[in-house]
Amino acid sequence: MERSGGLSPEQELALLKTRKKVIEAIGNNMDLYGITPSTGHLYGLLFFQNKPMTLDEMRQAMEMSKTSMSTGVRTLVDLKMVNKVWEKGSRKDLYEVEHDWYQTFADFFSIKWRKASEINLHALRKSRFELLSLAEQYAGDEELEQQVQIDLAKIDEAIRYYQWLIRLIETLESQEIFKLVPKDNG
Amino acid sequence: MERSGGLSPEQELALLKTRKKVIEAIGNNMDLYGITPSTGHLYGLLFFQNKPMTLDEMRQAMEMSKTSMSTGVRTLVDLKMVNKVWEKGSRKDLYEVEHDWYQTFADFFSIKWRKASEINLHALRKSRFELLSLAEQYAGDEELEQQVQIDLAKIDEAIRYYQWLIRLIETLESQEIFKLVPKDNG
DNA sequence: CAGTACATACAGTTATTTCTGTACAAAGTA
DNA sequence: TACTTTGTACAGAAATAACTGTATGTACTG
Numbered sequence: 001m002e003r004s005g006g007l008s009p010e011q012e013l014a015l016l017k018t019r020k021k022v023i024e025a026i027g028n029n030m031d032l033y034g035i036t037p038s039t040g041h042l043y044g045l046l047f048f049q050n051k052p053m054t055l056d057e058m059r060q061a062m063e064m065s066k067t068s069m070s071t072g073v074r075t076l077v078d079l080k081m082v083n084k085v086w087e088k089g090s091r092k093d094l095y096e097v098e099h100d101w102y103q104t105f106a107d108f109f110s111i112k113w114r115k116a117s118e119i120n121l122h123a124l125r126k127s128r129f130e131l132l133s134l135a136e137q138y139a140g141d142e143e144l145e146q147q148v149q150i151d152l153a154k155i156d157e158a159i160r161y162y163q164w165l166i167r168l169i170e171t172l173e174s175q176e177i178f179k180l181v182p183k184d185n186g
Numbered sequence: 187m188e189r190s191g192g193l194s195p196e197q198e199l200a201l202l203k204t205r206k207k208v209i210e211a212i213g214n215n216m217d218l219y220g221i222t223p224s225t226g227h228l229y230g231l232l233f234f235q236n237k238p239m240t241l242d243e244m245r246q247a248m249e250m251s252k253t254s255m256s257t258g259v260r261t262l263v264d265l266k267m268v269n270k271v272w273e274k275g276s277r278k279d280l281y282e283v284e285h286d287w288y289q290t291f292a293d294f295f296s297i298k299w300r301k302a303s304e305i306n307l308h309a310l311r312k313s314r315f316e317l318l319s320l321a322e323q324y325a326g327d328e329e330l331e332q333q334v335q336i337d338l339a340k341i342d343e344a345i346r347y348y349q350w351l352i353r354l355i356e357t358l359e360s361q362e363i364f365k366l367v368p369k370d371n372g
Numbered sequence: 373c374a375g376t377a378c379a380t381a382c383a384g385t386t387a388t389t390t391c392t393g394t395a396c397a398a399a400g401t402a
Numbered sequence: 403t404a405c406t407t408t409g410t411a412c413a414g415a416a417a418t419a420a421c422t423g424t425a426t427g428t429a430c431t432g
Contacts, residue, residue: 006329011320015333018316022341025309029302034217036390050336055409065392070410091400091407099340101347116215123211130204134197143192147201150236154285155208160369161287168367180366181354183346222420241379251422256380277377277430 019048033079033108038064039072043081043097052085052094080107102183106172114169121162128155205234219265219294224250225258229267229283238271238280266293288369292358300355307348314341 007015023044030040045061046053053061058069073095076082081104085094098104135148171177193201209230216226231247232239244255259281262268267290271280284290321334357363 007333011324011327011330011333014316014320015337018313018320019337022309022313025306029306031220032298032302034220038390047340048337066408067393067410068391071391074410093409099343101344102350105347105351112218116218120211120215123208127204127208130200134200134204138197141197144197147193151201151205151234154233157285158287161291163371164288164367164369165291167371168363171367177354181350181357183350185349185353224420252378253380253423254421257421260380279379 023048033081034112035075035079038062038068039075042069042072043076046082046095046097049096052087052096054092054094056092079111080104102178106175106177109169110173114166117162117165117169121159121166124155124159124162128152128159131155209234219267220298221261221265224248224254225261228255228258229262232268232281232283235282238273238282240278240280242278265297266290288364292361292363295355296359300352303348303351303355307345307352310341310345310348314338314345317341
């Protein structure tokens with residue numbers, strides 16, 4: 001953790017203690033983003049850092065291997081929770097958190113949920129096609145048609161749901177969500 | 187998997203094959219809900235079941251222990267993705283999926299994200315109070331006040347974000363979201 | 373009141389994930 | 403070009419999570 005220059009030991013301790021509790025609270029809930037506790041902790045560390053951080057600084061602060069820092073920070077960058085920044089004169093890679101948490105939330109859905117939705121939608125549509133073909137192939141077979149109908153109804157409803165979910169995600173991506181649910185409570 | 191009565195072996199095979207692909211696609215993305223692949227698979231199995239299922243039937247279909255079925259289905263019930271249903275005459279517990287996926291989605295956020303948001307909000311507010319106390323205690327100390335101010339700005343922005351997130355979740359809980367992002371594309 | 377059927381707590385085992393140290397590739401420096 | 407410095411691939415070790423079988427408690431049944 002960054003030393004806060006010019007403070008007395010007690011002051012610094014008090015500040016660090018307060019930060020630590022917030023870092024832990026946030027880190028504990030990071031499983032919702034599908035990241036490990038230690039990567040969550042790394043995120044918390046970066047959150048209170050007031051300047052970009054190198055892998056070696058992270059390693060030192062987290063008391064972990066550089067490899068772990070590398071993989072952890074890569075996960076965070078992939079999720080756009082952390083940004084790689086350039087600073088001339090430094091050969092080391094520098095990272096800092098994305099402080100716009102609304103954006104972080106939107107990006108997370110755009111990256112993870114949208115992808116999953118599209119994969120599922122694809123599988124559902126393919127399955128839908130196969131069921132229709134099957135019904136056609138055995139046209140007239142009462143028993144089969146009934147079974148196909150049951151599955152088809154479920155699949156159609158699922159398709160409808162994913163289409164809605166993707167629309168919801170799109171309102172996040174386009175920032176339109178803030179018109180519907182404003183940032184300021186009013 | 188439920189045998190579909192009255193179908194020829196080829197017909198049944200074709201139907202099961204189609205189902206299987208959907209189950210796998212869905213199950214693979216279930217990590218977004220924080221459940222294991224096997225619990226996700228169990229969910230998929232229940233999805234295509236046309237009647238409530240007992241633990242023993244699940245065990246047989248999944249080729250796993252009854253204990254695993256018990257814990258898996260409990261996870262799904264806790265997330266309200268699966269409902270326990272009663273049927274007179276049966277001493278066994280029966281379970282069926284919640285087929286309203288919009289509801290499932292809303293419940294998931296209400297259960298997991300809301301809880302996490304409230305915990306974090308609490309930690310942030312507590313920290314906010316502590317920082318203000320600290321600044322008061324050392325009133326006049328330029329250096330400290332500046333540091334406190336930096337942390338406080340981050341914390342206030344985070345609080346604002348979580349308040350927004352909770353409002354968003356509330357629009358899901360109240361179904362109001364469907365006024366903002368309608369189920370039917372139009 | 374036994375006796376049976378059922379779900380789950382618990383402890384041990386197996387499987388998976390996370391973490392580390394070493395080795396190496398890429399890019400900068402002299 | 404040789405020499406650093408830096409980030410990451412990889413394989414093995416350590417830690418964690420998932421799965422199973424047995425044991426137990428509870429609630430029906432006769």
